[in-house]
Structures are given as structure tokens and as C-alpha cells.
Amino acid sequence: MPRKRILSETEKRELISLPNTDQEIIWWYTLSEDDIIFIRNSTRGKINQLRLSIQLCYMRYPGISLAINERPDQKILNYVADQLQIDNSNWENYHSGPNESRYDHINIVRKRYNYQNFTISHHKNCVDKLRDSALQTDKGFILARELMNILREQRILLPSMSVIERICAEAVTKAEKEIYSLLSSSLTKDQKYALERLLITGQQYSVSTFNWLMQSPAAANPKHILIHLSKLKVIKKLSLPLDLGKHVHLNYLSKMAREGKQMTSQHLSDFEQNRKYATLIAVLLEIRETITDEIIEIHDTIMNSLFKDAKNKQNRPSDHIGVQNGQLF
Template identity: 25%
Template structure:
């Protein structure tokens, strides 16, 4: 598609040429009895077939067949069969222009259609502008104009005319969208946005490039880097209400364009367009960085879980080896005692000889510890990685606002408690921190009353937060990947309307 064209060759053919699909040909070009009566008033086969071709073109796609244009062969063959005429007869049609003009005038009267005129420009341009408000797609804009013209029984003008109208409408829609996006911006916000694409003396790249460039590896340093960028974007003063000022499709079109443009490209735009693009960039980056930080948090806790699980399995292996050694020693001693009993020997002497009382005492103590510490989960190993979890708590809780679909969700109370703990730095938990939201295994490990384990509690809360984010029970303001479940559904009024329309 050329720079100043709105339609690709494929779209132009689809909108302005007769269909080639057999079912569509039958639907559009089956001649009615009135059509056949009018056609058979022509004297020669060539005139009958030529008249039928003009009739077909004016019916659909709704335009005049060009004087130098060859009709679609599939359509020509279908019309010829209905008339009982060889399709080759068309080559002899309309050797005089007067004949062609007479036929077109008669067909327009028959179909009650009229040519496109200068008076139609304004109404068609309004249709194109209305459509362009919600989309940049040239096909959709031109298709809306064509549908309107057909409904008003107006013949389609040359494709270039509708394309020019569509281009102008799209330009107007873009300018209006840019105006709506930046209207009411404070001067400080304007200055900050303009500074995104400028290189200052103390930096070797623009803020725009810096915001787009962060490391995705799940580490504490990278998490801090993402959050730093997120806080900077929020400081620009571009509120979430900006997204609602234009239709979502138009917003997505600007966002898609801005995502691939460099600071150099943006600097070439006129001021309204440049500011609008930067507004959308700021809104998109806030959502992208929010999701990036939450995904990084999820992966970091996942790493904590995997390392703890690896340690847990290693401990299981060592416990199994210890129990195996104990079982073999005790089995050897038991056999010696049984043999002593059968032979009438002193069993104490058999124990002393096979294992020794001191060794037996130590072995029983070691085995008792191994059996006591055997668990079905790896929660203790997870808590042992508390320093890793502790470092991400203030980074996360001081930046994001967590919400729940449950009324009075105790997990949110626990998050607020942790936020306060890390801000004021007290050494102990309050006497009754919220725990009802924790799984029973975590509650048992956390303890109760004066025996509350702060380290276990903080780790348990963060692990539960991770699970709740994954399940959708908890959502985050400004996030797209972790947003409220209701955001994925149709608004109630839209659902009702579509159901009534049978959709």
C-alpha cells in the first residue's frame, strides 16, 4: 500500500469488484422475471448480454462498469447461461457509446438508483469520520461509506474518490483523538512528557529508551529497577482517565504505533500528535511495568520454592540414609539378643558385644530426632529463605495497591500489617495478626499467641499473595495481567443488548 492510499489492492478488489465465489455469484446475479423481461427487449444477443452485465454491476457491487473494463468472467458466464447466450457474444456489445449510455440510463430507472454527486460528499464524509473515530483500518472506513451509499440507492463513485474521503476522515479522527488525549494536561506534565525524548547533558540516552530497557531476570536488583521506572512513569502525572477519552480501538491503534517508534521519530511529529503519543506511552508503560514487576515477584517466589524443595528432598535423602543405618544396627543387635536367648546366654552381654549400650543410647537419640523432624511439606525450608522474601516485601507493598473480590479479605489486612511493620520496623508482630486466610499447614508453622514466628508469618503471607494473584482472588490496580475478573467480562448493559439482538 502506498503512503497516500487507504486501501490495499486486495481490499480494493474485495470492495469494488464483483465476487468470484460461486455462492455469492448466485446470490447477487440471479435475474428476476422483471430483469429478464427488460433484458429481452434488446434486439441482438450481444446487446442482451451487455445490458445484463450493466444491470449486474449496478446491482452489486453497485457501480458502473468502466468503458475499458472487462467484466468478471465468472459473472459473465453465469448471466449468459440464464439468457441462453454464448458468453463470447459480449465482445460485440456496445460498439457505439450512445448504446451504452442509453442502457445505463434505462437500468438506473429500473433499479431506482442514481449516480454519486457533489451533494453526497458531506454526508459520506460524516459516515467515514464516525467510522474512523474507532479504527484506522482503511477497509472498514471505506466499507462503511459503501454500505451507506447502497442503502441510499446511490451508485459508487470511482474508488479513488472514496479513498480520498476516507483518508481525510481518518486524519480528522486522529487529530480529534490527539486533542482529546492531551486536553487539560498541566504544563508540568507537558514538560515532563517532552523531556522523555530529549537527551540531557548527564545522560547518554533518552528517558524513553531507559523506560523501555529493563532486565527481565527475576532478581532483587532487577525488581528494584522495574519499580524505579514504574514510579517515574507515575510521577509524570498522566492519569488513567486519559484512556477513556477516546474509543478503545483508536487508543490501541495509537499504542501500537507508539510501541515501535523511537524518540527520533516522535520528535518529528507535530506537537499535539507527539504529546498524545507520549500520553499513551506513559499509560502503556505503567501497565507494562506493573505486570513486569508482579511477574518478577512471582518468579522470585517460585525460585524460593524450588530451592527450598530441593533442600527438602536432599534432607529427605539424608534422613533416609540415617534411618537405614539405624535400622541395620538395631537389626544386628536384635539378632544377637535372639541368638543369646536361644542359647541361654546373658542378653545384656549380647547387646554390649553387638552394639554397646552407649552406642545404642546415641543411636536411639539420633533416630528419634530424624523421625520427629520428618515432614510431608517443605515449608520450613521455605521459611529458611526469609531474607530473600523480606527484601522484596517493602519494594512490592509500597508500590502496588492490592484489591480483592471478597469483602473484608483478611489477606489484604495482613498485607497492610506487613507494610506497616517494614515502615516502622518493630521487632514483633501484634498479639493477634490475621491468620484465618492461611492454609492449615502454614498456621501450624506460624504458631499462635506469644509463640508467633514473624519470619514464618511474613513468608506465609507472601506465598499466599502469590497464589491469590495466580487464581485471580487478588487483583492489582493498574495491572492488565492481574486485573479484576470482571474486567474480562462484557459490561452488564452491553451483555443485555447483545442478548436481545441474538448475539
């Protein structure tokens, strides 16, 4: 089964992008006095001190170590070098010359600042930490940004973007299952049976009751108000709990309703039980609200039409009387 994709390529690039403005660079890459003392005491040679400081800065933000042969962003390099009063024009690759290796610098920073690599043991913990947020939104970008901030706060170096996406996708899947269970567990056996009946297409009708409920009127007239009232009666007869859906974030209710409206009754019938009932509930809650709004709108349209007709009829007799009066005088 293919992995769930919840991040676009553009979002991935944005999440891992480096600060660009002077204000951002100053915020993230200003070295403290203790940092500078540590850097100068931990390694010899100005080029090694500069490389060590760059690894420290990249670990702080975006939360990674500089890759082999990767040259740091020039703005960041200039700013860090200025703080250390080092000429950065002789920046070289880690593998060249007698200089200390990239791994030496990474290990020095990790030991001093307690940074650690992301491991499989962190995976489940990260999914759990995203639970509350995932119950409010399924937007991968929002969840990934929160996850990356959590890892930075804990001084855990970021894993690959594919791992970050997988963690967020798992958090969303767990949240969805929790929401399905929450909505479904509020129903009695009879209510579940009644919801199942909505999906059945009877011999006398070409559509199921569920599809009929989703149909909107083509025009505003008294007949459609009666149809809408009939639909509200069907929904009311289900006797759904009054607080149903109150503990589920509107983002998820709207998403489930949107998905449910795009499904046929047969497709909904094939859903896993909890997901099926939860989707039906979300659609019915939205239909009930929409129908109520449409009844008010149709009523206003009809009343405005009646008012205009009455006004026109009132004006016509007045004109006729005026003519008669003109003939008399």
C-alpha cells in the same frame, strides 16, 4: 506530499471482485418480475435487453457500469440470460451494429432505478459517514468495504479505487487528529510540562527518562522489581487522569504506543503538540500495564526459585540423618 496509501493492490482487487459462487450470483443477480417487465418494455431486441439487464446487474453489484468493450463475467452473463430466456452466444460490443449504445442502457437504468454518478459533492459526505468507523480502526480494507456498501445503498455508482482510497485515508487522518485532541485536552499545563520533561536527556544520564521507562529487565531478580517500582512511581507522579484513554479505541492506543516505542525522544519532540502528548500517553499507559505484569512475573519466578532451593535444602539433611541412623543400627 505523497498520498497516504492504506490499501494494497491485493485488497483493491478483492474489493472490486465479482461474485464467483452460484449462491453469490443468485443472491446479487436474480431479477425480479418487475425488473424483467421493465427490461422487455424499455428496449427492443433481445441483445439490447440482455445488455440493459447486465448494466442493471453490474450497477447493483459491485456498483459500477460495464465499461466500453468490456465483456461481462461468463457466469453472470449465463445466469442473467437464462432468466430472460435469451441466447447469449451472440453477445457483441456496444459500438458494433445498429444496436443501442452502452450510454443509452446506462441512462435508462439510471432514470428508472435512481442511480447517480459519484461527484465531488459526495466526497466530503463520504468522509463524514466514515467518522465513527475510522475512530475504531485505521484499516483501509475495512473502511473501503464500508464506504462501498454505503454508496451501493444510496445507489451511487462507485468512483475509481484511487478515490475510494483517498476518502478512507482522509477519514483516518481526521479520526487521528480527533483522538490526538481528545487525549491532549485532558491534560493540564503542568501535566504537559511533565510529559515534555520525560523526553529530555540530562547531563548525568545517557538516555531520557522516557527511554529508561521503556527498558525491560534482562533477568528476574529483586533488583529489577525495585527498578520497576521506581518506574511506576515516575508514572504515578505525572498524575494523569484516571479515565485517560478510556474513550479511545484500543486499536488506536496500541498503534500509537507501537509507533511511539519506535521513535527516539528527539523524534517525539518534533511531533505536532497534540500528537506528541497523545503518543506519550499511549506509550505510558502500555508501559504501566506491562511493568505491572512483569513485576508479577518476576515475583512468581523468584518465589518458585526460593521454593525449589528450600526443597533441595530440606532433602539434603534428611539423607544425612538416614546415613547416621544406618550406622547406629
